[in-house]
Amino acid sequence: METAVEIDDLERKIRDLLSRRNAILLAHNYQRPEVQDAADLTGDSLGLSIEAAATQAEVIVFSGVHFMAESSAILSPQKTVLIPRPDAGCPxxxxxxxxxALDFKSRYPDAPLVTYINSTADVKAVTDICCTSANSVSVVNSLDARTVLMAPDRNLAHYTARFSKKMMHWYDGFCPIHERLTPDEVKAVKSKHPDAFFIAHPECRPSVVDLADKVASTSGMLDFVKKSPHKEFIIGTEMGIIHPLKKANPDKEFIPAAPHMVCANMKLTTLQDVYDCLLEMKNVVTVAPDIRQAAKASLDRMVAVKRTD
Ligand code: SF4
Structure with missing residues (x-):
């Protein structure tokens, strides 16, 4: 763990290298606070990749997990994409x-496959359309099919099915961090904070979503809290989000739904890793051209969907 002086020093050295390399530093909402503070842009994975693609930067440093940097490589093929910790994966x-994914599709030959953005480029490439946790209902409802498949997150699929008009089948994947949160833990924290408003991420299991006052993606949480008259919130997602929530709402209080809501992969990246990768221009993330083209088509089809959720 870096000291405050080391953090300041590293941040200054990173800013200097970023400008010399014409680079931009992105940090996901679940990253360590000091990494988020050093970044040019913070947010969710797709929003960051779209914003970075629109900049003049020649280099993107993505502080997040591997599929996120891949999404940036898919959307910005002319830029060099670096990941400070190539071992930061997503279970x-x-x-x-x-x-x-192909095997899942083959079992329902007439059903399109909707794939959550939290997936590899290889899987996006065999997908009919991508979705995020913010637009999954709109994406599913936009499809001209009675039956729709969703992968890999069974919890997001279950949540989407509640609001969709389609028959849905889903893959049996899940985020271990969100899956671990139990209804009993939520009830216990709610009883300690009876006035707090509980916001859950749709990656939480259905029995936890049932207890939520609001279900939202990370960017949805940031938008919602800013506009909400409530002063106290129980946060049902990875704890890193509490840092930007506090920064944007210093007058409000945020309580983690459980102390174990920490993604070890998201916490791997330190400022030293960011500095080292920029200095040596190492850990370049690339996607093969045919995979990139097919994965981008799935992302483009998602972006074209008119939002209704
Ligand atoms: S929080 Fe869950 S979905 Fe996000 S990177 Fe960690 S394991 Fe993957």
């Missing part, structure tokens, strides 16, 4: 492979 994204 949920790793629960499905290109082969298992």
């Amino acid at each position: 949920m994204a790793d629960m499905i492979t290109r082969e298992s």
